[in-house]
Amino acid sequence: MIRFEDVTKVYDTTSRPALDGVTTEIVRGEFVFLVGPSGSGKSTFIRLVQREEKASSGTVYVSGRDVARLSSWRVPHLRRDLGVVFQDFRLLPNKTVFSNVAFAMQVLGKRRSLINQTVPEVLETVGLRDKAHRFPHELSGGEQQRVAIARAVVNKPAILLADEPTGNLDPETSWGIMEVLDTIHQNGTTVVMATHDNEIVNTMRRRVVELEAGKIVRDEAEGGYQPADNTAQLQSRLRKTEVK
Amino acid sequence: MRFAFILSETFSGIRRNLSMVISVVLVTFISLTFVGSAGLLQMQINQMKGYWYDRVEVAIFLCNDTSTAASCAGGGITDAQRDAIEAQLDSPQAAAYVESYEYESQEQALELFQQQYANLDMAESVTAEQLPESFRVSLVDPEQYEVVNEMFSGMAGVEVVSDQRELLESLFSLMNIASVIAIALAIIMLITAILLIATTIRLSAFSRRRETGIMRLVGASKTMIQLPFLAEGVVAALLGAALASVATWAIAKFFIADWLASQYPQTGFISSAEALWLVPLLFLIALILAAASSMLTLRRYLKV
Numbered sequence: 053m054i055r056f057e058d059v060t061k062v063y064d065t066t067s068r069p070a071l072d073g074v075t076t077e078i079v080r081g082e083f084v085f086l087v088g089p090s091g092s093g094k095s096t097f098i099r100l101v102q103r104e105e106k107a108s109s110g111t112v113y114v115s116g117r118d119v120a121r122l123s124s125w126r127v128p129h130l131r132r133d134l135g136v137v138f139q140d141f142r143l144l145p146n147k148t149v150f151s152n153v154a155f156a157m158q159v160l161g162k163r164r165s166l167i168n169q170t171v172p173e174v175l176e177t178v179g180l181r182d183k184a185h186r187f188p189h190e191l192s193g194g195e196q197q198r199v200a201i202a203r204a205v206v207n208k209p210a211i212l213l214a215d216e217p218t219g220n221l222d223p224e225t226s227w228g229i230m231e232v233l234d235t236i237h238q239n240g241t242t243v244v245m246a247t248h249d250n251e252i253v254n255t256m257r258r259r260v261v262e263l264e265a266g267k268i269v270r271d272e273a274e275g276g277y278q279p280a281d282n283t284a285q286l287q288s289r290l291r292k293t294e295v296k
Numbered sequence: 297m298r299f300a301f302i303l304s305e306t307f308s309g310i311r312r313n314l315s316m317v318i319s320v321v322l323v324t325f326i327s328l329t330f331v332g333s334a335g336l337l338q339m340q341i342n343q344m345k346g347y348w349y350d351r352v353e354v355a356i357f358l359c360n361d362t363s364t365a366a367s368c369a370g371g372g373i374t375d376a377q378r379d380a381i382e383a384q385l386d387s388p389q390a391a392a393y394v395e396s397y398e399y400e401s402q403e404q405a406l407e408l409f410q411q412q413y414a415n416l417d418m419a420e421s422v423t424a425e426q427l428p429e430s431f432r433v434s435l436v437d438p439e440q441y442e443v444v445n446e447m448f449s450g451m452a453g454v455e456v457v458s459d460q461r462e463l464l465e466s467l468f469s470l471m472n473i474a475s476v477i478a479i480a481l482a483i484i485m486l487i488t489a490i491l492l493i494a495t496t497i498r499l500s501a502f503s504r505r506r507e508t509g510i511m512r513l514v515g516a517s518k519t520m521i522q523l524p525f526l527a528e529g530v531v532a533a534l535l536g537a538a539l540a541s542v543a544t545w546a547i548a549k550f551f552i553a554d555w556l557a558s559q560y561p562q563t564g565f566i567s568s569a570e571a572l573w574l575v576p577l578l579f580l581i582a583l584i585l586a587a588a589s590s591m592l593t594l595r596r597y598l599k600v
Contacts, residue, residue: 102513124518131515142513144506155507159516161298207514 053211053242054078054101059110061096061266069108070096072266078244080210083237085253086246087277088263094246097263098213101244102134103127115210132160135204135212135241139219141196143188149175149199150184156203170206178202178232194225201232205241212236214245218252226252253277298520305524309500310531316496317532323492324536324585325543327485328578332544334478335574336552339566341471344464347564352460354441356381356431356448360402363428365455373429377453385431390447393440397433405430428455486585489536493529493589500525501597508598522594529586537582541575 054077061071071093078084086094099105100112103119112119115133122130143152150171157167175181178198188196197217204212214233218226230252237243247253253260253276260275261268310317358378359368384390385397400408405427410420435444441459449457501508511521548571557565 128512128515128517131513134515136513142506142510144510155510156514158301159511159514159520161301161520203510203514 053080053082053115054244055113056097056100057111057113059100059107059112061093061100061105062108069266071100071107071263073110074263074266074268075110076261076268076271078242080242081237081240083234083243083256083258084245085256085258085260085275085277086244086263087248087250087253087260088269089248091265092263093266094263095215096266098136098215098244098246101211101213102136103130132207133210135201135207135209137197137200137204137212137214137217139216141188141193141200141220143196143199143203145188148185148187149180149191149202152188152199153202153206156206160207162207171202174202174206177205177235179228192225193221194228197221197229198232201229201236205236209241211242211244214243214247216247217245218247218249223251230256248277250277302520302523302527306527306531309504309524309528312503313496313500313528316492316499317528320489320492320496320529320532321535321539323485323489324533324582325539327482327489328537328540328581329543330478330482330485331581332540332571332574332578333547334475334482335577336544336548336566336571337471337475337478339570339573340552341468341475343564343566345468348461348464352438352464354433354435354444355458355460356433357428357455357458358430359453359455360425360428362426363455367450367452368455370452373453377451378429381431381448381451381453384447384451385433390444393435393437393444393447395434395436397431400430400432402427402429486581489533489585490589490592493533493586494592496532497525497529497590497593498597500528501593522590522598525594525598526586526590529590530583533582533586534579537579540578544574544578545571547571 056074056076059071059074060069062069074093074097086097088094096105100107101114101119103112103114103122106120114130117130119130144155147155153171153174154167157170162170172181172184175184178201180195180198180202183191183195188199191199197220201212201214201217212233217233218229221229226249233243233245234256257274257276260270260272260277262270262275262277358373358381359365359371361372363372382399385394402424406422406424409422409427433444435441438461441461445457445459448454508521545568548566549568552565553568
């Protein structure tokens with residue numbers, strides 16, 4: 053499904069690479085946690101799959117295609133195979149829950165009848181059936197993230213990429229989100245989730261790929277995650293919040 | 297669905313960006329009106345050329361006893377000289393340029409003179425001897441005056457070769473200068489319009505960056521993402537072109553066809569219907585304008 057062959061990504065030649073010679077494969081139907089401290093290359097990994105960035109060297113294959121060699125008008129086709137969820141939800145504030153999810157179908161030119169049928173089903177899956185006509189600001193963070201997940205999967209992508217989807221949520225709400233992601237995985241979608249929430253990783257017992265300074269330091273089938281230095285982790289998180 | 301969606305995105309973009317869109321419409325309107333006016337001037341010049349050039353001729357004035365020109369040192373023209381000039385007019389070299397010619401004697405010249413200046417006291421006192429004989433030559437192509445001039449001005453017995461067209465030329469060059477100024481202003485305004493459309497698209501792209509971000513994310517095609525912005529610029533530019541077309545037509549109708557034509561009934565003026573030929577041109581320029589500015593912008597601010 054996703055294959056990295058000796059992938060290196062350098063943003064700025066003066067600093068160290070964001071990803072440094074990464075080789076790994078994620079097969080269809082897997083649920084993979086991508087763990088590691090901030091700056092370890094998790095987000096870069098996801099951006100390379102989306103082809104938001106191109107690898108400096110090495111090759112990224114998604115569904116058998118070398119993404120770097122896709123022509124610019126083929127890139128949208130790649131992205132239709134991917135659903136993406138972010139830490140900051142990225143909903144449209146002036147659209148209702150229903151319209152936010154429907155928007156993802158509209159821009160692909162789907163028929164109105166199909167939209168009216170599919171959107172309520174997906175909202176059911178994420179547990180927001182009765183909030184279809186609310187606006188994002190009327191929802192809690194967890195609910196907003198559910199809308200974002202609904203939008204990511206409404207076009208039935210083969211792969212769901214989640215970049216710290218629980219990063220802004222309290223532990224209890226995070227579990228709700230994990231249940232939704234698990235359901236989507238059960239339905240056959242490959243899920244790649246970048247996180248540094250060790251509690252979630254340790255409880256779920258899924259495959260864990262750990263990155264550190266752009267290199268894979270661990271790849272375990274049913275792994276857990278114990279950040280090497282909690283203080284450093286906390287500090288880096290604090291820095292991140294300050295920047296925002 | 298797809299088309300309706302793009303259309304609704306376009307109009308929501310225009311609504312959000314109304315003041316910018318209006319300024320684009322106005323700038324395109326003014327600049328294209330300048331283009332239209334320059335076009336009208338050129339059409340008018342062509343019209344007048346066609347009208348007058350059929351009527352103007354080259355006059356080869358021959359020496360008479362009072363001539364002072366150097367070529368007339370030998371006094372009045374002799375019959376031999378006159379025959380030589382006539383032979384030259386009939387010659388095959390001249391045939392390519394000369395459509396027809398007529399000989400005008402001193403008596404005929406006097407008659408014409410007295411007709412034209414009947415209200416002048418002086419007309420009575422002029423005698424035939426004071427006026428030159430001439431050949432009145434109409435040319436196949438009036439632009440070829442110089443060739444004819446060279447052919448005859450050196451000949452013995454020719455006082456001067458004069459081209460009535462010269463008078464018109466000074467008028468035309470004045471009109472040409474006016475249209476060059478109009479075009480220069482139009483070009484400056486068109487550049488402003490391109491930059492303004494580019495800024496408008498950029499602003500619009502910025503105010504809708506959330507939407508376009510999500511569109512990219514879910515794999516919307518390039519057309520779907522970029523077309524509403526492109527359409528926004530095109531709609532504004534075309535509105536400007538429509539206004540400029542109306543203005544150009546109004547100038548042709550009310551200023552030229554109605555007012556000028558009543559002031560100078562002798563002159564051939566273009567009709568307002570002819571001004572309509574400029575309309576497709578104005579719309580074409582507007583389209584190129586919008587396309588050029590979109591090229592500047594979409595690539596940078598709305599990459600897929």
